[in-house]
Amino acid sequence: MNARDHxxxxxxxxxxxxxxxxxGIQRSDWAEVRRCQNAKHTLQERIVAATDALxxxxxxxxxxPCEAETAIRTVVSRLMELESQNSQQLSQQRVRAEGEQAGVDKAEQNLRQLSRAYGQPRETGWQNYS
Known part of the structure; x- marks a missing residue:
């Protein structure tokens, strides 16, 4: 395999x-997302080495080199589009998660208020001696 094909x-x-x-982002499979990101991080070094070899x-x-550079720009542009789409998906997931967390926080606050309003009163020590 020549350097260009590699x-x-x-x-x-x-x-x-x-x-x-x-x-992985769509499924909220964060282990898969992390695996892919780690693999791409490792792949970066190999791409740099392959570019140098080319x-x-x-x-x-x-x-x-113009023909190869044009082809590389085209491919890299498509890859950048995919990265941008993934970034947008992550942002959407984050907004959704923050909304869910806000709902959970509000429900927790409401439960605490209900507990204080309708919970059993605490007994004081004086009630034990009457």
Whole structure:
């Protein structure tokens, strides 16, 4: 496999991980989201190395890098769109979770107020001696 094909196979892995991450976000499967993010973090180093290898290969073969750069920009642009969509999904999930938490907090406050208003009065020590 030449350096260009290797780089594009890494970009394809990134795309698949981003799609899996998106599904994890939709299911609120945070372990899956974390797994995908960790895998992409590791993949970044490999992409940088593959990009460097492609530059070396192109220089050795006296190739014009413009064609590869155009293809890379196209792929990276699509990957950035996926990352943006995932970020938006995460924001929506966060807003939804914050709304749910606010509802839980309000219910807890209401229960405390009810408990204070209708709960059994505390007995004082004087009632025990009468």
């Amino acid at each position: 780089l594009f196979s890494l970009y394809e892995q990134w795309r698949r991980l981003s799609l899996a991450e998106s599904e 530059k070396v290969e192109q220089a050795a073969l006296h190739c014009d």
